[in-house]
Every structure is written in C-alpha cells, then in structure tokens.
Amino acid sequence: MSWTEHAVKPSERPAAGSAGAATGTPTVSFVIAAYNEAPTIARVIDGIRRHTPNLLEVIVVDDGSRDDTAGAATAAGARVVRLDRNRGKGAALRAGIRQATGDVLMFIDADGQDDPAEIPLLLDALTPDVAQVIGSRFLGTFLDGSVTPLHHLGNRFLTRAFNVLYGTALTDTQAGFRAVRRAALQADALRAVRYEIEADVTLQVLRGGGRTIDVPVTRDARRHGRSGFRSFYDGTRILARMVTGRIGMALGR
Numbered sequence: 736m737s738w739t740e741h742a743v744k745p746s747e748r749p750a751a752g753s754a755g756a757a758t759g760t761p762t763v764s765f766v767i768a769a770y771n772e773a774p775t776i777a778r779v780i781d782g783i784r785r786h787t788p789n790l791l792e793v794i795v796v797d798d799g800s801r802d803d804t805a806g807a808a809t810a811a812g813a814r815v816v817r818l819d820r821n822r823g824k825g826a827a828l829r830a831g832i833r834q835a836t837g838d839v840l841m842f843i844d845a846d847g848q849d850d851p852a853e854i855p856l857l858l859d860a861l862t863p864d865v866a867q868v869i870g871s872r873f874l875g876t877f878l879d880g881s882v883t884p885l886h887h888l889g890n891r892f893l894t895r896a897f898n899v900l901y902g903t904a905l906t907d908t909q910a911g912f913r914a915v916r917r918a919a920l921q922a923d924a925l926r927a928v929r930y931e932i933e934a935d936v937t938l939q940v941l942r943g944g945g946r947t948i949d950v951p952v953t954r955d956a957r958r959h960g961r962s963g964f965r966s967f968y969d970g971t972r973i974l975a976r977m978v979t980g981r982i983g984m985a986l987g988r
Contacts, residue, residue, distance in 0.1 A: 764837030768827035769845035782851025825927030866945025870912035875951030
C-alpha cells in the first residue's frame, strides 16, 4: 500500500503509551477514514479534541479524496495520511492503525453521524477487563433520517449472524464508532479492504481472548454527500469475512 504522510516520521513519534505511562491514564489515538468529507471533517475533529480525555493524536486517512478533505483535516489539527487512490474504508483504517501510537485506538465516521460528545461513554466502559467497546446504535437512538430501512434490516441480520457464528451477544457489530486497546489490535493481521473492517477488528479481538461490550450511542442523519456502502455487495463481503474468520478459528489459524 502506498501513502504519503504530513508531518511526523515514525522515528520521531513518541513510543506507544509513553504519555500514558507518565500520567497513569491511557493515551488515545483517533483514526478516521475519510473520502470526500471536506464539509464535515473539521467539525468531527473539533468534537474529538473537545471531548477526548488524554488525546494523543487525531489521524485522518484521506482515502484518495477528490475534494480538500486533507486540507480541512490538517487545518483542524489532525495528522493526515494520504492514500494515492481510493482504496476502501478497511484499507484506509489499516493504514491509520499502523501510524497510531496511543494506548487506546478510537474510530469514528468522518461524515458527522456519530456524536463526539459521547466519546467519554466509550472510554469509561473500557475497564481493565475489556478490550473493545462498540458504540451501539441499536441500544441507543437512530435520529430521523440516520438509517434506511434496508440498512437497518441488514445490520440486524449481520449482527445476528456474527452472534450465531461466534457465540457472542453483541447488538451492533457493524458500528464504526468504537474504542479498542492497541495491544489487542495489529494492523498487519487485518485483511479488510472495504466495510468488512468492523467485523475484522472484532474477530481479531476475539482471537486474542479479549472481551467486547457495547454501550448505547446516538446516530444522526448524514448532512453531506452519500455513503459508499453498497448494500448487497458489501453485505456479502461482511458475511463472507465472518464465515472465513470462523473457519480459520476452527482450524487454529
């Protein structure tokens, strides 16, 4: 994968958890995949900066945008990783995870549908016995216009399939708003290219024996552009990733 990065080189970044070790509070890296989100990305970053305790960095991966997403993110105070072309949400997040140095990695959508004011809810739930906290829209609230009936049904189906395959009791496996301990997640072990990234992350946490819980959050309507999610195509990819992951675990891979 090819990308260019503004500002900090790996050798110049602080060691993972260095600030957290000094303060006793885990440091937080936000990783955001963004494609043509110039009108919304600055507001998302501002919300992150205002509501995240012990924030270490905000990394925005500009996934080959045709607009000025990178410029808007940089101006808002994020470190920007620019992919040479549009590669997909999974590929973008994997690139960002490789650059992150915080003790906790947090993910949020760039379109402004998630509420940064709810970030402390996820972090407070990340107790020592928890490896991942998912912001569940189904436990929380879908505001008017925030989800289509088809996507609502599809998310319910995929969550049910995940729970059946893995014996879990999650309520929103496809939610992008989540917090994960960095020790439970290795970018090189992730394989997702598109929207199967959320399933891929949770599979890796499960493989490592980590516990995942979900907390209620609010989902707002998209105020700009449209989602790149293709219902049948991406739904099939997500389901396939769940099935192949379960087979791999059964075979000890």
